[in-house]
Every structure is written in C-alpha cells, then in structure tokens.
Amino acid sequence: MCSVCGDSSSGNLVGVRRQSRSAGGITPKKWRNRISGFHYFIIFISGSFCSGLMFALLNYVPSYRILPQRVAPHYLPDGNFLQIADEVKVLEPYLSAIRIPASFDDSVKRNKNEHDTNEQEALSSLKVAIEMKQVGKDDKALRLFQHALALSPKHPEVLTKYGEFLEHNQQDVVRADHFYYQALTVNPSHSEALANRQRTAQIVEHLDQKRFEGLDKKRNALSSVHASNAALKRAExxxxxxxxxxxxxxxxxxxxxxxxxxxxxxxxxxxxxxxxxxxxxxxxxxxxxxxxxxxxxxxxxxxxxxxxxxxxxxxxxxxxxxxxxxxxxxxxxxxxxxxxxxxxxxxxxxxxxxxxxxxxxxxxxxxxxxxxxxxxxxxxxxxxxxxxxxxxxxxxxxxxxxxxxxxxxxxxxxxxxxxxxxxxxxxxxxxxxxxxxxxxxxxxxxxxxxSELSNPIPLLAQELNGVPLINNFEQESVLEGSGTGGTIRIDVI
Missing domain, CATH: 1.10.3290.10 (Fido-like domain)
Structure with a gap:
C-alpha cells in the first residue's frame, strides 16, 4: 500500500514538473531570443548612424583641417621620380648574400671625388698649357687646352683661357667668343670673360653680317639664271x-x-x-x-x-x-x-x-x-x-x-x-x-x-682614292668640315 502511494505521489510530482516546464520554462527562452535580436537591430542602426555622421563631417568640415590640400595635376613626374632609386634600400634584404662592395653614399662620394680630381687635373693641364703658350709651343698648348676642356667642360677659367688662346694664337675669334659666352653662362661675374666678351662681341657680329652678305651675293647670282635653264631644272x-x-x-x-x-x-x-x-x-x-x-x-x-x-x-x-x-x-x-x-x-x-x-x-x-x-x-x-x-x-x-x-x-x-x-x-x-x-x-x-664648269668649287675638284667626287654622288667626304660629303649628281636626270 505504501508502495502504491509512493508510486502515485511520485507520478503526480512528475506531472507537476512537466506542467511547470510547459507553462513557465518555454516563455523565458523565447523572451531571451527576442532580446538578442532587438540588440542586434539596435547595434546595426547605431553603426549606420555613426557612419553617416562621419561621412557628413568629412564632406562639410573645411578640407585644410582634415584632408591635405589638393595638388594640381602635373604633366611631368616629380624630379625625384626620375632619379635612380637608392640601391642600398632596394637591395637591403640581399646585402649579406650579394656582398655589395660599397654603399650608395660611398658611390656618390666617389663620384664627387672623381669630379674634384678631374677639376684639379684640368687646372694642372691648364697651367702647363699656359706655360707652353708663353714659350711659343702652340701645338702642345692646343692639345693641353683640349685635354683640360675635356676634363672640365664647364669650368669658367678653362673656357676663358682656352678662348684667349684661340683668339690670340689661332686667330679664331668666333670660337673664342663662344667660349667666353659659355664661361659667363657658368659664372656671370667672371671679370676676364666679361672683358673679353665685350671686346669680341662686336667683331663676331660684324663677321656674321659679312657672311650673310656673301650668301646674298650668291643667291642673287643664282636668281639671275633663267627658270627655263635646262641645267637649273636638272639641279632642282x-x-x-x-x-x-x-x-x-x-x-x-x-x-x-x-x-x-x-x-x-x-x-x-x-x-x-x-x-x-x-x-x-x-x-x-x-x-x-x-x-x-x-x-x-x-x-x-x-x-x-x-x-x-x-x-x-x-x-x-x-x-x-x-x-x-x-x-x-x-x-x-x-x-x-x-x-x-x-x-x-x-x-x-x-x-x-x-x-x-x-x-x-x-x-x-x-x-x-x-x-x-x-x-x-x-x-x-x-x-x-x-x-x-x-x-x-x-x-x-x-x-x-x-x-x-x-x-x-x-x-x-x-x-x-x-x-x-x-x-x-x-x-x-x-x-x-x-x-x-x-x-x-x-x-x-x-x-x-x-655654270660652264670653268671654275668648279674646290670640293668637286678633289679626288678620293683616285675617283672624282663629281661622278661618285654617294661617296662621303672624309675631310672634317670639307663641305658637301655626298655630292649631287646633276647630269643623270
């Protein structure tokens, strides 16, 4: 009997527990799910609002406080872009493997030292050239001046002294004036170059004008040839x-x-x-x-x-x-x-x-x-x-x-x-x-x-390896500054 009562009481207890689960256990779980979803929605709305607010601030706040100033477009890249990259930085991960003998900075210093060495050697050569000039050895002086100019082509002292040699010893005022001009381009306050330039400028201008007058005379001589001249038509x-x-x-x-x-x-x-x-x-x-x-x-x-x-x-x-x-x-x-x-x-x-x-x-x-x-x-x-x-x-x-x-x-x-x-x-x-x-x-x-070929121009009268240049219209001249090079063959057409 007691066992029967115990069984019945136990069954009632289980039934009560099931009812409590069905009545009170399910409702809190659903409420928790609803709260979590609501929180997610609030977070999403808050994030969207903050994003919109930041976008509005970036657009309406003055640009000089937040963003850097805009730069006008350039058609040329920046000068640094065209320079050679720093080899030390580029090859830094591989320095231990390839063992670069010297750093990039050492290379720059070496180039500067080479430039200084060339300049010193040019000045030494210039000094000897001036000495050779003074003793009358113009051939040696010319070679030394050329050597100094090759070592330091933009040194105002080299340009000035070489120009003086060309003017006084070689009687080449035109080239001398050009060297004076270059020296003043490098150093506008160079006193010797300025004095020399003031002396030669008018002389060179007069020589150029005489040259143009000679060209006008030849043009006028050609203009006197009638347009119907058969030789002129062939030449044209x-x-x-x-x-x-x-x-x-x-x-x-x-x-x-x-x-x-x-x-x-x-x-x-x-x-x-x-x-x-x-x-x-x-x-x-x-x-x-x-x-x-x-x-x-x-x-x-x-x-x-x-x-x-x-x-x-x-x-x-x-x-x-x-x-x-x-x-x-x-x-x-x-x-x-x-x-x-x-x-x-x-x-x-x-x-x-x-x-x-x-x-x-x-x-x-x-x-x-x-x-x-x-x-x-x-x-x-x-x-x-x-x-x-x-x-x-x-x-x-x-x-x-x-x-x-x-x-x-x-x-x-x-x-x-x-x-x-x-x-x-x-x-x-x-x-x-x-x-x-x-x-x-x-x-x-x-x-x-x-013309009737009574006085041919000097180049056309010359011969190269026994072959007249007049008949070899594709032969190039081997003489420096000799004139035409490939000669016009007139009588073919």
Missing part, C-alpha cells in the same frame, strides 16, 4: 631627291640615294627595306609638293594651320592618326625634356606670333629660318616627325626669300645635333652658322651645276 630635281634622302637619313632611314630615287620615280617597293622607311620617303615627298604648290608663293603669313598641314603629310603614310595633331604625352629627346602636352597650345601660339612679327622680318633670311627651325624643334610639338617638319619649315622660309632649299647631309647629323644641344644651352649662334654653311654649300652646288 636632283636637289629635291637629295633633300629627301638626307632628311630621312638624319632620322635613321637606311635607304641609299639610288633606292630613294627609285621609290620617288617609280613608286616601286625596294626589297629588304621596311614599310615605314618607304612611307617616310613618300610622306616627305607629299609634304614638299604641298609646300611648292601653296606656301612658297603664298603672299601671306605662315600660320599654325600651315605647319600642321606640313606635319600631316610628313606622317600621312607612317601614322595618319598622329599626323597634324599635337602630341598628348610627354616625350624625351636625349638630354632635352620638351614642354608638357598641356603647354603646347600656348607655346605654339607664341611661336606663330614670333614667326610673323616685325622683329623676325628684319632678320636676315638665313638667321630667321635657322631660328624658326630651332624654336619649333625645341618645343617638339609632335609625337614624331618634329625634325623633318622643322627642316621643311626652314626651307619654306628660305625659298620665300629666294634661296634654294638647304640640304643638311646625314653624315653631318652629329654636328647638327651638337649645335642644337649648344643652342639649348643658350647660344644659338653656332647653329645659325651651321645652317649658313649648309646654305652656302647648297648655293655652290647650284651655281656649279648651272
């Missing part, structure tokens, strides 16, 4: 081919004169040559025909549109997309960094104004054309074809003044680029004289071709 046609051959050759075209002639006369491709080399010749031919047909006899100013039309034809076969368009990227030409693309419109507008100004019109035509050539190639407004376009513009100005188109021969391209580099340094006169030399050489060839 040959000079036309020569100009294209040398102008593209300066830029690296490998076509020979005979191959250039064949392309222009037959329009047939040459085996073994690239398509671009063919197209360079055809583009220059189209540009020259445009100049002869429109600009030479144009009784008006040369405009920017005319220059773009020339360039459009120069690159018409090579790159039609870039032809007649300013470049849109930065370019680098040797040691010269041309202006950025964003400045080209302003610079070319100024160039056009200079090209048609009274100041330019009073210059001698050769000087005017040479300066126009340099200014355009210095701006370098196009991605390609700047040199060819500049030479064509120069010849356009010369032909409008009665001169024949000047031929700058490709075997003289090193001098050509050197004089352009000197002009970048501030003295354009050597480049103008170089163009004057090319002009006189071209005039001599025209005058020789239209």
């Amino acid at each position: 046609k040959e000079a036309y081919i020569q100009h294209i051959y040398h102008s593209v050759g300066i830029e690296g075209n490998t076509m020979s004169l005979a191959q250039t002639r064949s392309i222009l006369e037959t329009k047939m491709a040459v085996d073994g040559k690239s398509i671009d080399e063919h197209n360079e010749i055809l583009g220059l031919d189209a540009a020259m025909k445009y100049i002869n047909a429109t600009l030479v006899n144009k009784n008006d100013f040369i405009t920017l549109k005319d220059i773009l039309e020339i360039h459009r034809r120069v690159l018409g076969h090579v790159d039609p997309v870039e032809g007649g368009e300013f470049r849109r990227t930065q370019v680098y030409v040797g040691g010269h960094v041309p202006p950025g693309p964003g400045d080209l419109s302003i610079l070319m507008a100024r160039f056009e104004s200079w090209l048609n100004s009274e100041q330019s019109f009073v210059m001698h035509p050769v000087k005017y054309a040479a300066m126009a050539h340099y200014k355009l190639v210095h701006i370098h407004p196009f991605s390609d074809g700047n040199g060819r376009t500049s030479r064509l513009l120069m010849n356009t100005l010369l032909m409008r003044a009665g001169y024949p188109p000047v031929i700058i021969q490709k075997q003289h391209r090193h001098k050509y680029y050197d004089y352009l580099q000197i002009a970048n340094g501030g003295d354009i006169r050597p480049f103008v004289r170089f163009i004057a030399d090319c002009t006189e050489r071209t005039l001599d060839l025209y005058l020789w071709a239209t």
Whole structure:
C-alpha cells in the first residue's frame, strides 16, 4: 500500500514538473531570443548612424583641417621620380648574400671625388698649357687646352683661357667668343670673360653680317639664271631627291640615294627595306609638293594651320592618326625634356606670333629660318616627325626669300645635333652658322651645276682614292668640315 502511494505521489510530482516546464520554462527562452535580436537591430542602426555622421563631417568640415590640400595635376613626374632609386634600400634584404662592395653614399662620394680630381687635373693641364703658350709651343698648348676642356667642360677659367688662346694664337675669334659666352653662362661675374666678351662681341657680329652678305651675293647670282635653264631644272630635281634622302637619313632611314630615287620615280617597293622607311620617303615627298604648290608663293603669313598641314603629310603614310595633331604625352629627346602636352597650345601660339612679327622680318633670311627651325624643334610639338617638319619649315622660309632649299647631309647629323644641344644651352649662334654653311654649300652646288664648269668649287675638284667626287654622288667626304660629303649628281636626270 505504501508502495502504491509512493508510486502515485511520485507520478503526480512528475506531472507537476512537466506542467511547470510547459507553462513557465518555454516563455523565458523565447523572451531571451527576442532580446538578442532587438540588440542586434539596435547595434546595426547605431553603426549606420555613426557612419553617416562621419561621412557628413568629412564632406562639410573645411578640407585644410582634415584632408591635405589638393595638388594640381602635373604633366611631368616629380624630379625625384626620375632619379635612380637608392640601391642600398632596394637591395637591403640581399646585402649579406650579394656582398655589395660599397654603399650608395660611398658611390656618390666617389663620384664627387672623381669630379674634384678631374677639376684639379684640368687646372694642372691648364697651367702647363699656359706655360707652353708663353714659350711659343702652340701645338702642345692646343692639345693641353683640349685635354683640360675635356676634363672640365664647364669650368669658367678653362673656357676663358682656352678662348684667349684661340683668339690670340689661332686667330679664331668666333670660337673664342663662344667660349667666353659659355664661361659667363657658368659664372656671370667672371671679370676676364666679361672683358673679353665685350671686346669680341662686336667683331663676331660684324663677321656674321659679312657672311650673310656673301650668301646674298650668291643667291642673287643664282636668281639671275633663267627658270627655263635646262641645267637649273636638272639641279632642282636632283636637289629635291637629295633633300629627301638626307632628311630621312638624319632620322635613321637606311635607304641609299639610288633606292630613294627609285621609290620617288617609280613608286616601286625596294626589297629588304621596311614599310615605314618607304612611307617616310613618300610622306616627305607629299609634304614638299604641298609646300611648292601653296606656301612658297603664298603672299601671306605662315600660320599654325600651315605647319600642321606640313606635319600631316610628313606622317600621312607612317601614322595618319598622329599626323597634324599635337602630341598628348610627354616625350624625351636625349638630354632635352620638351614642354608638357598641356603647354603646347600656348607655346605654339607664341611661336606663330614670333614667326610673323616685325622683329623676325628684319632678320636676315638665313638667321630667321635657322631660328624658326630651332624654336619649333625645341618645343617638339609632335609625337614624331618634329625634325623633318622643322627642316621643311626652314626651307619654306628660305625659298620665300629666294634661296634654294638647304640640304643638311646625314653624315653631318652629329654636328647638327651638337649645335642644337649648344643652342639649348643658350647660344644659338653656332647653329645659325651651321645652317649658313649648309646654305652656302647648297648655293655652290647650284651655281656649279648651272655654270660652264670653268671654275668648279674646290670640293668637286678633289679626288678620293683616285675617283672624282663629281661622278661618285654617294661617296662621303672624309675631310672634317670639307663641305658637301655626298655630292649631287646633276647630269643623270
């Protein structure tokens, strides 16, 4: 009985517990779940509100307190970007493995020490050169001066003393004046260079003026030849081919004169040559025909549109997309960094104004054309074809003044680029004289071709290895400063 009661009481207790679980145990668990979800929602709303608040603060608070000032876009990278990276930092993880013999700082110090050593050696050589000059040993003095200049080409004392030697012992006032000018560029307060420059400037100006007068006389002599002269027509046609051959050759075209002639006369491709080399010749031919047909006899100013039309034809076969368009990227030409693309419109507008100004019109035509050539190639407004376009513009100005188109021969391209580099340094006169030399050489060839050959020009009377240069039009001259190099063959056409 007791066991029965115990069983019944135990069963009742279990039933009560089940009821308590069903009535009171489930409700707290659901409440806890609801509280957790509500907390998550509150956290999400709070985070969104804080994010929106921070975004509003960043947008409306003055930028100079929170954000750095915005920098205007540059077309050129920062100067430090173009420098060589510090080799020590770059190779630091590998120093133990590769065992660099010296640090980057030591390399810089070594270069500075080498520069100081070269300068000291140049001054020592200069001292000995002056001693040789005083005792009359000009040959040894000249070599010592050249050695000193090679060691320290921008030392004002070396430039000044070398210039004095050239002026007084070599009677080369023009080069002496150029060295005085360079010395003053480095050190404007150098007393000796300043005194020498004041003495030679007027002399050199007078010599340049006499040179231009001589060119005018030869131009007038050529102008007296009637346009219907058969020899003159042959010379003009040959000079036309020569100009294209040398102008593209300066830029690296490998076509020979005979191959250039064949392309222009037959329009047939040459085996073994690239398509671009063919197209360079055809583009220059189209540009020259445009100049002869429109600009030479144009009784008006040369405009920017005319220059773009020339360039459009120069690159018409090579790159039609870039032809007649300013470049849109930065370019680098040797040691010269041309202006950025964003400045080209302003610079070319100024160039056009200079090209048609009274100041330019009073210059001698050769000087005017040479300066126009340099200014355009210095701006370098196009991605390609700047040199060819500049030479064509120069010849356009010369032909409008009665001169024949000047031929700058490709075997003289090193001098050509050197004089352009000197002009970048501030003295354009050597480049103008170089163009004057090319002009006189071209005039001599025209005058020789239209004469009765009673007095041929000296170069054409010379022989090289027993072969007359007159009959070997592709033979290059081996004489420094001898003149034409490749001689025009007149009697073929």
